[in-house]
Amino acid sequence: MSFVHLIFHNIGARRARSFFTTVAVAFGVAVVVTLGVVTSSLRQSAAAVLQTGSADFTVAQKGMADVLNSTMGERELAEIRGYSEVASAVGALITIEKLNEDNPAFIRIGLPPSELSVFGVRVLEGHAYTARSTNELMLGFRAAQHLHKKVGDRMVVGDDPYTVVGIYSTGNEIGDSASMFPLVHLQASMRLTGNVTLTFVRVRSGTDVEAFRKRLETENPQLTTVRFTTEFGRVDRNLQLISAADRGAAFISWIIGSVIVMNTMLLSFFERTREFGLLRAVGWSRFRVMVLVISEALIISVGGASMGVGLSYFGTTFLQRLPQLRGLLEPEYSAGIFWRALYLAGGMALCGAIYPSLRAAFLVPLKALRRE
């Protein structure tokens, strides 16, 4: 019998209890993994808005609850364009419209036709809208597929009738699932004349992007810049809140999981007092006894982690179907998510097992053996 065999044997000897502890850990892990998947998915899709286009970085108004509430005026755009490092700065107005129940979050991007190529838009079919038109739009190819629209089709967006004049691609999933309008018309119909949501900046080659971003932010304290997906929280408070809730849930479920594991291991400690005393009496070191107890907890918890990941898969699938989240949630199971589950389970096992294992290790063998 190997040490590992003994660990599994001991877990199997208290099958029901081990199983229910596994289930408890699994639920904790499932909640945390699901929230993690949702948060990172929301971050991905929201941040993709910022990365639509082939910019080096994106500029937004600082301190917005939702990035799409950001507003920048013509003066600010001109200021950004004034920097010698800037090769191009494209201002885009981005709004979200409810098309129908199936498409609660239809993204509209307002952009002058002259800026389309700088923005990284390739027209695949048809042609671009004209700058002054009020009834032309282009659809990203994913949106066109999803809405079953082709060039020449008509559609209503926000009470106004439009004709689909072109199908485009940006090479970015969110951009390709969105729609584009002449900037002037979108500004007018949103009553936001002269305003844009985000500015997409491309720098001249040879510019130190990070240094330039920092300078731009210090010289324009009302603005903030975003270069990487992970920085998205800088402009979007909602996402900051979700991330905080996510961390909070992880912490709470870690505590609860640890208590449950501790309860199980303590129960097992009381039942097995004689056993631990005997093991010490036949020459087991304290360390070996501790490793035995902690390993049992670890195996139970890691089993819970894998069960939890499975549960969370069903959880996210369910959330995905919720009308409020439809189209927003693109769950991605990254390796990071699995590590998260594993770390959490490991944390529960260690914190839960450390006290019972110490009690087992520091039993006085003779006293333990006298226990009935």
Next chain:
Amino acid sequence: MNSEALTPTDYGEPTNVPVIEVRGVSKSFDDGRIVALDDVDFTVYPGELVALAGPSGCGKSTLLHLLAALDSPTSGRVRVLGYDSDHPHDVNGFRRCDIGLVFQLHNLLPHLTAEQNVAIAMFGTDLRVAQRRARARDLLAQVQLQGREGRKPPLLSGGERQRIAIARALANGPRLLLADEPTGSLDTAAVDHTLELFERLRRDKGLTMVMVTHDPRVAARSDRIVSMRDGRVVEA
């Protein structure tokens, strides 16, 4: 034969370093209210089989526990092989390898098989899993439990359990076997067999043995009988 070396009978001038040296040992419990051992002196030489006799409650088990480094004396000094109660170190290695201990209650783990109960004592040695297994089976065969390796203690008789405990005590080839009434629950045939086994281990391996016993047959096979009363050695 070198039986002289293994069975010293001339205590006046020992030819060997003692295996056990107990000097002026007292042991009390409950803050001195219970005196289990009172100024005990006790010496055992290599290869001896010593029977420890005396009425219930006279301190036999307590003495055995001190010898097994499971407890320390209130005063006095216990030296057993490399272990010294004044300077204890590597107590685990001592318990695991230098001595074998058979408890008064056999203390087997009920959810492990006979074989696993023996093998459990070999954790922490250099033996591989397969070697531990083979050795456990061999030891069980020596106590005539071949065919019972896969049974769990609750399904075995008292005598069979006792013999598993003996096999476990011999797991790591100890030089000293300490046994608390090892034949207490054995029938006559099993007692004879166990005594033969002890005799053989003594002869072949030079095993030294201290055995708590009430059984006159066991006492008859021993080299000497140490009698205790009220925590004192009354007759050696």
